[in-house]
Amino acid sequence: MLKDSIMWYTSWFDTPYYHILYKDRDHTEAKNFMDNLTNYLSLETGEKILDLACGKGRHSIYLNQLGYDVTGVDLSKNSITYASQYENETLKFKVHDMSQPYFEKFSAVFNLFTSFGYFDNEEDNLNTIKAISSNLNENGFAVIDFMNVDYIIENLVPEEVKKIGNITFNIKRFLKDGYIFKEIRFRDNNEDFFFTERVKSITLEGFKEYFKNANIDLLDIFGNYQLQKFQKNTSPRLILIFK
Numbered sequence: 001m002l003k004d005s006i007m008w009y010t011s012w013f014d015t016p017y018y019h020i021l022y023k024d025r026d027h028t029e030a031k032n033f034m035d036n037l038t039n040y041l042s043l044e045t046g047e048k049i050l051d052l053a054c055g056k057g058r059h060s061i062y063l064n065q066l067g068y069d070v071t072g073v074d075l076s077k078n079s080i081t082y083a084s085q086y087e088n089e090t091l092k093f094k095v096h097d098m099s100q101p102y103f104e105k106f107s108a109v110f111n112l113f114t115s116f117g118y119f120d121n122e123e124d125n126l127n128t129i130k131a132i133s134s135n136l137n138e139n140g141f142a143v144i145d146f147m148n149v150d151y152i153i154e155n156l157v158p159e160e161v162k163k164i165g166n167i168t169f170n171i172k173r174f175l176k177d178g179y180i181f182k183e184i185r186f187r188d189n190n191e192d193f194f195f196t197e198r199v200k201s202i203t204l205e206g207f208k209e210y211f212k213n214a215n216i217d218l219l220d221i222f223g224n225y226q227l228q229k230f231q232k233n234t235s236p237r238l239i240l241i242f243k
Contacts, residue, residue: 012184012195013076019056021162021169021184030113031062033145033225037110038066040227041141041241046090047107050135052098053115057083063110064091073102098131099124105137112145117200125200129214133243141219141243148223148230148238149201152180175201204230207240218242 012018043049045067051060054072056079064070073096074080083093096102098111099119109132119125132142153175160171172183182197204221211218219242222228223235230238 012197013055013074014078015195017167017186017188017193017195020164020167023164027058029225030058033112034059034062034066036225036227037143038063038068038108041108041143043068043108048104050102050104050106050109052109052111052132054083054093055079055113055115057086057093059110059112060091060093061086064088071102071104071106073098099127101131101134104135105140106135107137107140109135109140109142110145111143114145114147114199116144116146117202118198119200125202126210126213129210129216133214133216136243141241144207144238144240144242146202146207146238146240147180147199148232148235149180149203150232151234151236153201154233156180204232204238207238211242216242 046069048069048071049063051057051063051070051072054060054074055076057072060070060072060083069090070092072080072083072091072093074083074093075095075097077095080093080095087093111128111132116128117125119128132144136142156173156175158173160173162169162171167186167188170185174181178201179198180201184195184197186193208218218240221230221241222237222239223230224237224239227239228235
């Protein structure tokens with residue numbers, strides 16, 4: 001069964017296998033990042049945060065536990081349906097295309113864990129930056145947490161096998177046409193599956209070009225979840241603070 005798509009994220013993110021493959025993501029690290037980020041931005045309890053491309057809502061839920069009024073949005077209906085079980089008066093989840101502005105203003109907009117650069121149309125990347133900017137209130141800050149492309153390419157693991165439960169995932173990674181690809185093949189219940197992740201290899205210079213075109217000010221750049229300064233060759237992340 002071939003499960004590949006031009007809009008790969010609409011098919012892959014909506015499968016249970018995506019969450020099986022990535023079930024061991026470090027939740028403690030994610031929480032520490034949110035602690036560091038909200039402290040750095042001096043966000044006060046009750047302020048409104050938009051979690052853009054929130055997935056199943058792990059960051060949104062924790063931010064809400066810290067006392068913030070959080071809206072999580074994602075294109076994946078399945079993820080939003082799952083996350084909605086955690087809703088309360090100050091935690092909401094909605095299906096939304098992040099390349100379009102949301103209808104509210106926020107003190108902070110977070111786009112976390114390399115949830116950018118998926119689009120086929122290059123213009124949609126710029127539109128997403130513009131949409132983020134339009135969703136900030138006059139004192140608001142935005143954050144994009146992306147991979148450091150230079151570091152990732154230098155340390156790319158071409159092939160990997162991961163066995164999780166009864167499923168063996170065969171993974172291939174490669175750079176092609178300005179995108180970093182991850183091909184994922186596995187068999188389950190006597191059925192073969194094939195998915196492709198594809199993220200545009202956007203460098204710091206590429207983001208600066210987006211910001212210039214969107215008339216946005218880049219305020220700070222960090223290279224990891226401890227918010228240490230960005231180093232092109234050694235930082236695993238590219239964390240951009242802007243408004």
